Amino acid sequence: MTTTYAVLLRGINVGGRKKLPMARLRTLMEGLGHTGVSTYLQSGQAAFTVDHGDEESLAAELAGAVEREFGFTVDVLVRDHAYLAAVVADCPFPAAELEARQLHVTYFSQPVDADRFAEIDRPAFLPEEFRLGDRALYLYAPDGLGRSRLAECLSRPRLGKGLVATTRNWNTVVKLAELTRTG
Structure with a gap:
């Protein structure tokens, strides 16, 4: 198959x-x-x-x-x-109402426990927000990833060794689901 x-x-x-x-x-x-x-x-x-x-x-x-x-x-x-279709479907943010530069998904090589991010003072970063999904982290950054203070806080040092993480903007997230659709 x-x-x-x-x-x-x-x-x-x-x-x-x-x-x-x-x-x-x-x-x-x-x-x-x-x-x-x-x-x-x-x-x-x-x-x-x-x-x-x-x-x-x-x-x-x-x-x-x-x-x-x-x-x-x-x-x-x-x-x-x-998996890719589920990432799109499970987005906790209103993707259709946002610009692609405002919404990103970080894909992880394995599940990530929420405890890894427990010490982050989420209200201090508002209106930026993040939510965890299935081997994914959704990031809403209204001013884009390059200006996101929260993105920096969520970066690789916090992730530790052995975990692969790579981030894509929402347009790419949707396109990957489309490219892998068969039939």
């Missing part, structure tokens, strides 16, 4: 570091036996279909291939359509 997935690569093509042209990513993924490979933007998203593996093994396989081909390590998350 074939399954359609999205792949999210963390931190590529940002600030001139870890350059990974999307055409070469597509070729690399096709070389791994993936079919129907398409990329979205230049920031490390692709959709593909495959008849073997699971999210974790596919992510590890692609991370290894990128390291061999490009000479750098990159964190990779792979998610299927059902």
Whole structure:
């Protein structure tokens, strides 16, 4: 049985570091036996279909291939359509009423316990807000991610080692669900 997935690569093509042209990513993924490979933007998203593996093994396989081909390590998350569609459907904020730059989702490699964020003084950051979902964190930042004080507070040092996290704006979140829809 074939399954359609999205792949999210963390931190590529940002600030001139870890350059990974999307055409070469597509070729690399096709070389791994993936079919129907398409990329979205230049920031490390692709959709593909495959008849073997699971999210974790596919992510590890692609991370290894990128390291061999490009000479750098990159964190990779792979998610299927059902998960991506649920992330869109479960958004706790009124996405249809917001600009894409105001709403972001951070995808995590594993579930994140709310205790990790318990010490954050949420009222101090209003109107910015965040909510946890299934291996995801939804962030409402009315002035955008670049100006968000809350985003900085939620950043990687708080997440600790061993947890992969990568953030996408709402347009990309919706597009990934669309790209992985079959039929």
